[in-house]
Amino acid sequence: MFAYEFMTNAFAAAGIVAVVSGVVGYFLVMRGQTFAGHALSHIGFAGATGAGLIGLAPLWGLLGFTLAAGIVMGALSDRISNRDIAIGIVLSLALGFGLLFLHYYTSFATQATALLFGNVLAVDRGMIATLAVLGAITIAALAAIMRPLIFATLQPELAEAKGVPMRFISTAFLAIVALAVSECAQIVGVLLVFTLMVGPPAAAQRVTTGLWSGLILSAALALAEAWFGIAIAYYTDWPVSFCIAMLSAVGYFVCLSLPQRHLSRAHSST
Amino acid sequence: MTAVVELDHATIKIGGRTVLADASFAIKHGEFIGVLGPNGAGKTTLMRSILGLLPPSAGSLRVFGHTPRCGDRTIGYLPQLRTVLPDLRVRGLDFIGASLHGERWGVPHLSHHDRHMIEQTLAAVGARELAGRPLSQMSGGERQRLLLAQALIGNPKLLLLDEPLISLDARHQEVAIEVVRRVCRERGITVLFSAHELNQLLPAIDRVLYLGNGQAVLGTVDEVVTAPVLSRLYRTEIEVIRAGGHIFVMSHGSDVERADDHVHEHGDHDHGHHH
Ligand SMILES: Nc1ncnc2c1ncn2[C@@H]1O[C@H](COP(=O)(O)OP(=O)(O)O)[C@@H](O)[C@H]1O
Ligand SMILES: [Mg+2]
Secondary structure, eight states: OTTHHHHHHHHHHHHHHHHHHHHHHHHHHHHTHHHHHHHHHHHHHHOOOOOHHHTTTTTHHHHHHHHHHHHHHHTTTTTTTTTTHHHHHHHHHHHHHHHHHHHOOTTTHHHHHHHOOOOOOOHHHHHHHHHHHHHHHHHHHHHHHHHHHHHHHHHHHHHHHHHHHHHHHHHHHHHHHHHHHHHHHHHHHHGGHHHHHHHHHHHHHOOOOOOOHHHHHHHHHHHHHHHHHHHHHHHHOOOOOOOOOHHHHHHHHHHHHHHHOOOTTTTTTO | OSSSSEEEEEEEEEEEEEEEEEEEEETTTTTTTEEEEESSSHHHHHHHHHTTTTOOOOOEEETBBBBOOOOOTEEEEEEESSSOOTTOBBHHHHHHHHHHHTOSSSSOOOOOOOOOHHHHHHHTOOOOOGGSSSSSOOOHHHHHHHHHHHHHHTTOOOOEEESSSTTTTHHHHHHHHHHHHHHHHHHHHHEEESSSSSHHTTTTTTEEEETTTTTTEEOOHHHHSSSSHHHHHHOEEEEEEEETTTTEETTTTTHHHHHHHHHHHSSSOOOOOOO
């Protein structure tokens, strides 16, 4: 299976994206903002189709729209980002616009499925390089704000009193999520970003309570699900995104059904 | 010696409401102050002002002789609103660790020294075993002890505890008061401890700061918890009845503290407690 370039490309791209998704998703789940992540991906769909309409690569439209939306949501954080109804309405509207843009778009059907459900087997070297650079930026930005982000997530009242710039943190975080969503959509499509951004971290949080162990497990699960998903797709001829979605669900429910353990020693791995 | 907290004709406003008008008082070093007053009297707002989150609109507020600023490490704080995400599977050590240098940029990292400090402080409040337990598995009382330990970390000189007794049963309330008093005596920490019920605090406190009706009265229990003073603060006729070492603050025949508690149960913003 590694004899084909499209397969090695797929593995490389999915690997980069899975790790980024698993890491960023870990904080998304911790903050209880998964719905905001979902909304960003739908808004990205409108961006991607809109970009196609004016002759740009869908990735740039996706990036532009999700980033703008992430920053706006962060800036309005108290008023909007945790309000499911407002987010739900905006994401439906975005999906509607996406459809409108598609309507005027010539290569309608193939583009639509690729955007909605991903098309990892069509990834080329240029895209891998782009994903690697975007991924590095995403992780670096996350690392820069990680400590205050965790503090602001766990104890917002105290963090505010300690001088953490709350508004900036929540805005920066949603911008980071926007980047991750854009990358993730390249692999599994806008409708299935949950499979890599929510499934693995949620599963990881079921089995470990340490911060670093959770992060590593989340990234490892996402990576395993992405790679095995591609492998299964290769041998069965099922769509890749379906295989990844299935593994993500299996991973989550298996972890859910495991007996809840906790580390009884404070000084074991952090 | 300069006062730990000193208000001089301070007016504190929030969202257009005047919470304190022209208030003056001074809290001395090492005092254990019970902060009392009906709901909405401004206990939380006053603490936020002391933290530097809400400067007075008139007059002055000084902490250790200076204008307070956010992030002052000499102040330990246990907020009243304690957002605890319901399904938070983060263990105690990481939870506290996140707050330790939480305002710094970069990746979280606990040094050996930090870890030692956390474990020591947990031990001081009798919560050593909570370091390894996930928050989602802690009872309300255990979480409270964890938060108390957190407020004590870094050897603060002033401790602001905003309703730390909420969601504790009577026995745990007593334990919590006792722990705070012991640790703070040992370390010479000045404490502002807000609560709904005066009686549990009686054995621990040096003085009371009673808030209400835009005013603040600081003094000993005997000076402050009297019918004339409280009638002024509650803006209604108050009777104070002392019996068997307890003090009952009554308004028209019913206990205002209990009435308050009742209101509080319903308007409670505390997401952390279990029913
Ligand atoms: N963010 C806010 N915006 C407007 N009003 C507020 C805000 N926070 C508190 N208040 C008002 O300030 C008053 C004091 O509130 P608070 O300090 O929480 O009282 P307490 O802690 O004694 O119950 C209340 O009337 C409350 O409604
Ligand atoms: Mg309050």
